[in-house]
Amino acid sequence: MSPVFGHGRLRLYLLKLLEESPRHGYEVIRLLQDRFLGVYSPSPGTIYPRLARLEEEGLVTHEVIDGKKVFSLTDKGRAELHARLDELADLEQSLTESVQDIAREVKEDVRSTVRSLREELTQAAKDVRPPDLSRSWTHWQERDWRQTWARVWSTFGDAPENRAELDAALGEVLADFVAQVRQEASAGNLTRQSLEQCRAVLDDASTKIRDQLR
DNA sequence: GGCAGTGAGGTTCCGTATAT
DNA sequence: ATATACGGAACCTCACTGCC
Numbered sequence: 001m002s003p004v005f006g007h008g009r010l011r012l013y014l015l016k017l018l019e020e021s022p023r024h025g026y027e028v029i030r031l032l033q034d035r036f037l038g039v040y041s042p043s044p045g046t047i048y049p050r051l052a053r054l055e056e057e058g059l060v061t062h063e064v065i066d067g068k069k070v071f072s073l074t075d076k077g078r079a080e081l082h083a084r085l086d087e088l089a090d091l092e093q094s095l096t097e098s099v100q101d102i103a104r105e106v107k108e109d110v111r112s113t114v115r116s117l118r119e120e121l122t123q124a125a126k127d128v129r130p131p132d133l134s135r136s137w138t139h140w141q142e143r144d145w146r147q148t149w150a151r152v153w154s155t156f157g158d159a160p161e162n163r164a165e166l167d168a169a170l171g172e173v174l175a176d177f178v179a180q181v182r183q184e185a186s187a188g189n190l191t192r193q194s195l196e197q198c199r200a201v202l203d204d205a206s207t208k209i210r211d212q213l214r
Numbered sequence: 215g216g217c218a219g220t221g222a223g224g225t226t227c228c229g230t231a232t233a234t
Numbered sequence: 235a236t237a238t239a240c241g242g243a244a245c246c247t248c249a250c251t252g253c254c
Binding site: 024025026029048049052069 | 223225226227
């Protein structure tokens with residue numbers, strides 16, 4: 001995978017983040033994770049040496065607050081940032097496009113998973129056995145899954161800053177759901193009715209995901 | 215109350231890959 | 235050749251918990 005930041009671009013972006021507000025190193029890492037929806041997660045070994053280098057060059061300074069090194073921009077740093085505003089605008093533009101690409105990839109990934117599972121369910125429906133209610137994928141499982149999805153929305157769904165967590169939680173729940181349906185199907189436990197329940201749960205989740213990623 | 219164990223937050227060091 | 239981006243391991247500090 002190619003680096004997210006080009007040569008010297010991370011340095012410039014760090015100056016920009018510190019101009020917004022003084023921050024400690026860990027906060028900078030978290031902020032970058034959030035702005036890249038969790039896809040770009042710089043390691044401490046990337047950020048701290050950069051901050052130290054900026055300080056050596058006199059572009060930032062730090063003070064220790066509650067045991068943490070809180071970095072802020074110096075006049076020299078502010079001057080450099082303002083001298084490179086054009087470059088910064090280009091950088092922000094390309095970062096915005098990167099984040100949009102990431103969102104598109106997530107959306108396509110979800111869509112493709114949902115599509116393939118629906119195809120499997122359709123195929124399974126053709127081979128479905130006569131209902132055996134003692135073994136089938138029952139309404140209580142449908143209810144459990146609806147509650148699981150609802151919990152994800154209520155935990156992460158409404159706040160844009162929670163996108164990374166939402167993506168991770170969605171991926172996890174979707175994988176679990178797919179695994180269970182496949183297991184039930186291979187065990188021959190799916191009736192026509194339970195297949196319809198699976199599809200209904202999946203369609204509801206799919207609609208909600210589309211809304212969320214819009 | 216004192217101690218050890220544990221986990222999270224925060225930092226440093228070092229090595230590798232890549233761009234200039 | 236040098237500077238920079240990046241990742242990972244190791245370390246330190248602190249708060250919390252359980253046990254004696």
